[in-house]
Amino acid sequence: MGVNVVMLGPPGAGKGTQAERLATRFGVPRISTGDLLREAVAAGSPLGELVRAVMARGDLVGDALMIEVVRDRLTRPDAAPGFVLDGFPRTIPQAEALERLTAGLGALTVVELIVPEQELVRRLCSRRVCGSCGTNADPSAGADSRCGRCGGAWVQRTDDNAQVVRDRLAVFSRITRPLVDFYRSRAAYRQVDGTRPPDEVAAALAEIVGEEQR
Numbered sequence: 001m002g003v004n005v006v007m008l009g010p011p012g013a014g015k016g017t018q019a020e021r022l023a024t025r026f027g028v029p030r031i032s033t034g035d036l037l038r039e040a041v042a043a044g045s046p047l048g049e050l051v052r053a054v055m056a057r058g059d060l061v062g063d064a065l066m067i068e069v070v071r072d073r074l075t076r077p078d079a080a081p082g083f084v085l086d087g088f089p090r091t092i093p094q095a096e097a098l099e100r101l102t103a104g105l106g107a108l109t110v111v112e113l114i115v116p117e118q119e120l121v122r123r124l125c126s127r128r129v130c131g132s133c134g135t136n137a138d139p140s141a142g143a144d145s146r147c148g149r150c151g152g153a154w155v156q157r158t159d160d161n162a163q164v165v166r167d168r169l170a171v172f173s174r175i176t177r178p179l180v181d182f183y184r185s186r187a188a189y190r191q192v193d194g195t196r197p198p199d200e201v202a203a204a205l206a207e208i209v210g211e212e213q214r
């Protein structure tokens with residue numbers, strides 16, 4: 001049975017970093033929808049052209065297109081043993097589509113990283129990102145280090161003042177609450193305290209996923 005993991009959690013919870021660590025540990029790809037959309041646009045595929053058009057209008061990529069992008073990614077050979085999804089699903093229709101896409105591949109394990117709002121605001125306001133590709137800097141990365149993915153320089157996020165951050169978190173929470181409720185009623189839904197040190201969070205996640213494999 002595959003390692004089929006969905007990571008949930010708000011911006012600033014450490015979801016991307018932990019998804020990457022978990023994926024590496026179990027030898028499956030981390031599938032980040034942010035990366036997928038950037039890749040699709042860069043590749044200029046027909047799907048990418050659709051994504052580019054939506055983003056150029058300043059719109060969010062809708063369910064149907066997002067599901068198509070993820071479906072396309074899940075069929076690549078490296079995803080045969082499983083996946084750690086980061087940023088998908090975001091909506092109930094996406095969650096229902098994921099159940100259809102993974103039918104017969106084994107149960108989904110859904111893990112939500114829990115971090116209080118105050119701590120998220122603190123983290124997000126001090127966050128640096130790669131000026132070239134948008135990857136989040138590890139908070140411990142030195143000032144003279146470069147992006148591990150593309151070699152770009154770190155920049156402070158300019159939109160991350162406290163009120164903007166709080167508004168963004170409120171929007172995120174409103175959009176994803178129905179999704180959390182959807183998964184809460186499922187057996188393989190677990191919460192992990194995201195305020196613990198990163199190594200402890202990683203260990204807790206690995207244990208949960210390991211249990212589901214047994």
Ligand SMILES: [Zn+2]
Nearest residue numbers: 130133147150
């Ligand atoms: Zn970069």
